Structures are given as C-alpha cells and as structure tokens.
Amino acid sequence: MDHVIVGAGPAGIIAAETLRKHDTDCGITIIGDEPEPPYSRMAIPYLLAKQIDEAGTYLRKHDRHFDELGIEIVRDRVTGVDATANSLALESGASRGFDKLLIATGSRPATPPIDGVASPGVLPCWTLCDARRIIEWARPGAEVVLIGAGFIGCIILEALATRGATLTVVESADRMVARMMNATSANLIRKWCEHKGVTVHTGATVTAIEQGRAGGTLAVALDNGTTLNANLVITATGVNPNIEFLDGSGIDTAQGMRVNNQLQSSVADIYAAGDVAEGIDFSTGGHAVHAIQPTAAEHGRIAASNMAGHTSRYHGSVIMNVLDTMGLISSSFGLWDGADGGDATELVDPARYRYLNLQFEDDRLVGANSLGVTEHIGVIRGLIQTRVKLGKWKDKLMQDPTRVMEAYVARTQAIGYNAHVL
Amino acid sequence: MLKALKLEPQHCTGCMQCEMACSYENEGVFNPAKSRIKVFTFHEAGRFAPYTCTQCEEAWCMHACPVEAITLNAQTGAKEVADAVCVGCKVCTIACPFGTVNYNQATGKVIKCDLCGGDPWCAKACPTGAITWTDADQTGFQRMYAWAQQSPAGEASYILPQKKDPAAYGPSA
Numbered sequence: 001m002d003h004v005i006v007g008a009g010p011a012g013i014i015a016a017e018t019l020r021k022h023d024t025d026c027g028i029t030i031i032g033d034e035p036e037p038p039y040s041r042m043a044i045p046y047l048l049a050k051q052i053d054e055a056g057t058y059l060r061k062h063d064r065h066f067d068e069l070g071i072e073i074v075r076d077r078v079t080g081v082d083a084t085a086n087s088l089a090l091e092s093g094a095s096r097g098f099d100k101l102l103i104a105t106g107s108r109p110a111t112p113p114i115d116g117v118a119s120p121g122v123l124p125c126w127t128l129c130d131a132r133r134i135i136e137w138a139r140p141g142a143e144v145v146l147i148g149a150g151f152i153g154c155i156i157l158e159a160l161a162t163r164g165a166t167l168t169v170v171e172s173a174d175r176m177v178a179r180m181m182n183a184t185s186a187n188l189i190r191k192w193c194e195h196k197g198v199t200v201h202t203g204a205t206v207t208a209i210e211q212g213r214a215g216g217t218l219a220v221a222l223d224n225g226t227t228l229n230a231n232l233v234i235t236a237t238g239v240n241p242n243i244e245f246l247d248g249s250g251i252d253t254a255q256g257m258r259v260n261n262q263l264q265s266s267v268a269d270i271y272a273a274g275d276v277a278e279g280i281d282f283s284t285g286g287h288a289v290h291a292i293q294p295t296a297a298e299h300g301r302i303a304a305s306n307m308a309g310h311t312s313r314y315h316g317s318v319i320m321n322v323l324d325t326m327g328l329i330s331s332s333f334g335l336w337d338g339a340d341g342g343d344a345t346e347l348v349d350p351a352r353y354r355y356l357n358l359q360f361e362d363d364r365l366v367g368a369n370s371l372g373v374t375e376h377i378g379v380i381r382g383l384i385q386t387r388v389k390l391g392k393w394k395d396k397l398m399q400d401p402t403r404v405m406e407a408y409v410a411r412t413q414a415i416g417y418n419a420h421v422l
Numbered sequence: 423m424l425k426a427l428k429l430e431p432q433h434c435t436g437c438m439q440c441e442m443a444c445s446y447e448n449e450g451v452f453n454p455a456k457s458r459i460k461v462f463t464f465h466e467a468g469r470f471a472p473y474t475c476t477q478c479e480e481a482w483c484m485h486a487c488p489v490e491a492i493t494l495n496a497q498t499g500a501k502e503v504a505d506a507v508c509v510g511c512k513v514c515t516i517a518c519p520f521g522t523v524n525y526n527q528a529t530g531k532v533i534k535c536d537l538c539g540g541d542p543w544c545a546k547a548c549p550t551g552a553i554t555w556t557d558a559d560q561t562g563f564q565r566m567y568a569w570a571q572q573s574p575a576g577e578a579s580y581i582l583p584q585k586k587d588p589a590a591y592g593p594s595a
Binding site for chain 2: 380
C-alpha cells in the first residue's frame, strides 16, 4: 500500500505517524512545499518573542525521526490531482501515483483587497519565512500596523511589543476577535490592549497603503479619515483553505474539501485533514472548516486509521480556541454565541479582567467564553463533547459558572459510591 | 507492572495533604493553588473528591501539542511536559477534556501530573487511603461499578470476572 500525504503540517505529520503504527510495511510519502523541516505555525509567536529559536518550532525534535519511521518527506508542490488515475502532478514536472491520498494542505492567509497591499513592508504572519522578515522589520521603535484583530493579530501583539515596536490595530468588525469572543469579553480585551499602549481602531477599514513621506515608511489610510505611519504592516484578516489545486479533479469542495465522518472525500481513495478539510462540526452536525490545532491532530489520526483499512468514525470537532493577548488569556468553545432556545449565564468582573459565559441547551453545556480564567478550562470541552446531563448542577452553574470543574466531577465520577447523592 | 493512581473519594476527608505534598514536591511551595491534584469539596453533600490527570492512553494533551513538549514516559505511563520545549501556547489546556492540564502564568508553561516520576507524593501523603499507588489493572473496576450503580436505569447488575481456562482459547498463534 502506497500512502501519499500532501502537506507537512500537524495533520499530515500525525497522519503519517498513525499510518506507520497501523502498518509497518506500507509506503508513506509526505509532499511539502516549504524548505524547513515540518514545523508548527502555532509556535511562531514564541519565535517572534525570542522564547525559542527556529528549531523550537519543529513538530518533531529528533533529526532522524521521520527516517526511523520510514516516512519519506519530499519537497515539491502538488499542482493537480487526477482522481481517476490516482496520480498527482507536481510543480517539478514529475508525477506521483498513490493508493490512498491524504490532502492536508492547510490554509493560507487571505490577502485583503487594499491598494498597495503588495508593497514591501506589508506581509502576513504565517510561515517561518514571514517570521524572519517580521523579525527584520519590527525593530525597536518601529511603528507596526496590524490589519485585523483576530486570533493571529492578537497573539503576536506581545511579541511585537517585546521587540520594542509601537502597535496599532485596525479591525473592520465592531470588536476585536469577533469570531471567537462575544462583545463583553472582546471589549475587555480591547481595554486591556489600550492599557498596554496599543492603539485600537474597530469598525475601521484600511483603504490604501502608500509610500510615506519619510524614507522607508508606509502611509496607511483608514476609512475613518486617519492616516497611520508604519515601518511594517502585518495583514491578519483570516485564512482560506488551500484547495485551488483540486479544481477539475472532481473532488467535492465548498469552503474547504468536503469530508464525511471518516474524513473521506467524495472520492473513495482520497481523504482530507486539518485546515483544508470541511468536516463535521460537533456542535451543529453540519460541515465546517475548523482551522485549529486540536482538529488537525484529530483529523490526522482518524483519516490515517481509515486509510489503513480500519473503520474509525469521527463525532465531529468542537471549535475551540485559547488566546493570549499580551498576557490576558481568553478562550472560546463550541456554541459560545448561544444555541437557539438555549439559556446562558455569565460572570463579569471588569476590574479584574475576568469573565465567564456559559451557554446551555436544556441541561447540557454547549458553549463558553472565558477571560482571565484558566484553571481546569479544558473541562468545558469535556462537558460539551460528552454531552453530560448536568441535572441539578445546571442551576448551580447558573448561579456560579466558575464551578464547571466541580460540576464535571460530580456528574461523571462515582463520588463516595453515593448513587444520587450529588 | 504498570502502576496507577487509584482515587477512592469515599475515603477522602478533604484534609488537603495531597495538595500540599504535590505543590511542595513539584513546585517547592506549600500552595494548593499549584497542586496538580485537586480535592473538590461538595459542601451540601458533605463529600470530597480528589481528582487529577488519568494519564489517558491516547492523551488529548499529548496529541494536541504542536511542538512535541508532552511525551509518554514509557516506564511510568505518565504523559510528561518538557518545560524546555513547551512554548506556553495552552492548546493542551483546552484539548484536555478532563481539565487537568493547567497554565502557570508565572513560568509561561503548562503543568500537569507526571506521577512524580513513578513515586507519587500525593499517595504517600494521603492518610486515609483515598489516594493509593497501585496495580494499574485494579484502578478502574470499582469506580466503574459505582458509576454503573448511579445509572438512571437503576441499579446495575454485573458479572464478576471468571478465572479463565487457557485451554479454552486453543493453541496460541
């Protein structure tokens, strides 16, 4: 059996390792188009913050890890898929056959449609190559403008501040991290950033980026009349799945590559995992792209198990994020914006930048937003994903949402062998 | 033989010795807030429940870590955090559905139970036998039985494991 994996990110690497666990003899080839060993984009903020070197971003730390597992990594780029002939066209001109194929090509940053976005000094923060350029440009005293206050825009603020940059954030939505946090918590994040010296514009769009008057600077014009000087502009306006090379292949795509609960695409021998996959959303039961690390890891493992001939079904991924914005930690889970006909409770402590919002459907937890609360935070995922019936603990949580861990222990553990005591 | 932490909440008196021992041995301070094992107090019911990482086989935290900072200690079965590798991204803290991986803002790293390298201090400190370090095969059964007793369908019946006759399985492959 010859397995080919396109993409050397977490989904592809975990799939390759899982395939090897299932089958000691099969051929496993990963095709990736970046020059570095497989690395984690999630580690880039910590590289920018000088906490780690480039090797610290690598997904696997031992030089011979892939050799020892008999996993071949090829540097090339897939330009087309022939789904009937089980063959890939490569940028190098070669072609490559496969028995089973995993598409794990991830996503890439969206380029906002702004005049001058291709100017030198304007770049996304996505690859190690981008990171090197940001390190070069974000010198002490540099004025940095971030277009987009989403997850990436927020998580790199601290690193840029550590480098001595002056920071301005421009977000077109009415609040920061609008796709992850509700208004109450997002406004607290904004206040926190402003206290830390970041200038925040929300509800504002960049209309043009031009060469500034001073040498080497850029002039960033906003639709609210403001013009910002910048030595560096970082675009962070979301990401899109890398699916264009599938055009004409007959593989079903929508926002991403459509997969069933075995991570299989509309073509039997072809699977998808990670940011490129539009898989089952646990909370809605529908399809969605969840461009998050835990989903990439789960997709990779389950896709590989199915590719190896087992039947592994996925119950869907719970969208979740944890974000550190200059030391203020926020998280979101599942239906954080609420379920139809559900109810909610919240704890708001603006003075301490603490916030917790729980969303229920009947007596089950279906979503949450938190700020400044990190203790036992993963249990929120546990309660959502195991659909634990909270019983009388729902009322206790409505009174005091911080008791989520107690609720979980009480509702899932046999405490004192005390049937029905709690 | 692989050993495991056996937690028996019915023996717990809420004395917090485990939390003190854990924080002291692992963090150098008597500070329950830094303990990797946590005793939950249910005042209304007058019950206590010690709870910590179950060292799950296919550990969510380990699989979710983007930089291979959480690895299996094959000797103890523990999933251990390598501080030098952890970047503090906190993905494991949301990935762990048991809520037993926590972020330590002071160090910028995550902390979780590592079974003290195979000699857990919580078990040694527990004066009532609510936390014991025992044969891994024995830890689950009584808890599963107790949980089954709580089933909404009423009291569960169960069959005790039978001593198996090796001959019944035929010649080994």
